Amino acid sequence: MRRSVRSACVEAGPERDTFVQSLKAAGAAIAAWAVSGWWFQAPMALLAPWTAIAMVGSTVYQSVRTGTQQFAIIALGTVWASAAMAFTHDQTMASMLLTLPLMMLLGNYRRFGSQGIYGATTALFVITGGVSSTSTVGHRLLETLIGAVIGLLVNAFVLPPVHLRSVRDRLVRLTRETAEVLGAMAEGLREEGGLEKSESWHHAAGSLTVSLQNVSEARRWAIEGSRWNPGGRLRRTGPTPPRYAEDTRWGRVCTRVLALTRTLKTISDDTELTPPSPEFFRLLSDVLGQAGHICSIESELLSGSGSGALRERRDAALREAWSTLSSLTDTFHHQEPSASAVGGELLLEARQLMTELAPAA
Numbered sequence: 001m002r003r004s005v006r007s008a009c010v011e012a013g014p015e016r017d018t019f020v021q022s023l024k025a026a027g028a029a030i031a032a033w034a035v036s037g038w039w040f041q042a043p044m045a046l047l048a049p050w051t052a053i054a055m056v057g058s059t060v061y062q063s064v065r066t067g068t069q070q071f072a073i074i075a076l077g078t079v080w081a082s083a084a085m086a087f088t089h090d091q092t093m094a095s096m097l098l099t100l101p102l103m104m105l106l107g108n109y110r111r112f113g114s115q116g117i118y119g120a121t122t123a124l125f126v127i128t129g130g131v132s133s134t135s136t137v138g139h140r141l142l143e144t145l146i147g148a149v150i151g152l153l154v155n156a157f158v159l160p161p162v163h164l165r166s167v168r169d170r171l172v173r174l175t176r177e178t179a180e181v182l183g184a185m186a187e188g189l190r191e192e193g194g195l196e197k198s199e200s201w202h203h204a205a206g207s208l209t210v211s212l213q214n215v216s217e218a219r220r221w222a223i224e225g226s227r228w229n230p231g232g233r234l235r236r237t238g239p240t241p242p243r244y245a246e247d248t249r250w251g252r253v254c255t256r257v258l259a260l261t262r263t264l265k266t267i268s269d270d271t272e273l274t275p276p277s278p279e280f281f282r283l284l285s286d287v288l289g290q291a292g293h294i295c296s297i298e299s300e301l302l303s304g305s306g307s308g309a310l311r312e313r314r315d316a317a318l319r320e321a322w323s324t325l326s327s328l329t330d331t332f333h334h335q336e337p338s339a340s341a342v343g344g345e346l347l348l349e350a351r352q353l354m355t356e357l358a359p360a361a
Helices: 002-010 014-039 047-055 060-087 092-107 110-115 117-129 134-157 164-190 194-225 244-269 278-305 308-333 337-357
Strands: none
Touching (some): 002 014, 014 047, 047 060, 047 117, 047 134, 060 092, 060 110, 092 117, 110 117, 117 134, 164 194, 164 244, 164 278, 194 244, 244 278, 278 308, 278 337
16 A cells, blocks of 8 residues: 555556546545535435446546446436335335346346446435435436536546556556566575475466556557547647557566466475476576566666667677576586476476567567
8 A cells, every 4th residue: 555655646657547536536526416415405416426426437438338327227226216116105115126126137237337236226215215206306317417427527627537658557567577576586596495485486477467467458448548538638648558569478478487487386396306407597597587687678668768778788688698598508408307307398488488578570
């Protein structure tokens, strides 16, 4: 929590976006209450801020889609519950029996998306309110509409979410996390008994898949965020996101890192396997350390601070890593036959990792 708060205050990124959207949702709810409860003196003003909060989505398009779904299901819940109250002469229990089963079923209809539950909850508000007159039903629909309109306007015109930067931010975060995992592996393999840490390396490498999913989600938001969004004209969007090829490239890098940690964990867990020699592990540690250094340089390039000097550093690090990998290959050829299975797998994955880290032509 402390890290997230610091990130929101210091730099633009997902944490600050979340902070802004949360304040916008709160502001939309307050404005909706001010209009419906304080100005109009509506009998059930709660529906307006409740709807406004749900309208402030991750994108303007999502707000429009969500608002349409929500208003439809809330209007249906309001009308059906009011009809049930009128039919049962305002008997609460009987109205619930006539309303809630149907509204829960309708709420699971895929056309309503995640907003389906609002039909049943709105019906509960109506039934427990105890009044089913036509004017009351009209007030409830009007309050819902007020909340939907205010929520949409706030999300679209008050710092509208653009999400073009999120792809770059999350991709940079993924490269930094990859560098940390590779650095931890390199440091551990230099220590005596370092393979005992292979479980934690494997767990950390598995967490990279979550970061990779976050990149894919940000990419989807960037595409969706440009639809029906005035933010491209109202806000500075910054540089365009990295190419989609970078997503797939780093997905392959994460796969290689996970495979390396899996093999090291297998060597640590299976006492019947013959591990490679200490010299092999020393050279493998050097290769992984150099790979982590390359990932750190790539994160700087992706963050937009790219320059010719950084590219020269990356190319030099790649040449050094390939040279060390050549020495690792020579060492593998002198291993005992019993150690060739796991050594060959580690060598193959290390070569594949370096191939993926090489920039595309």
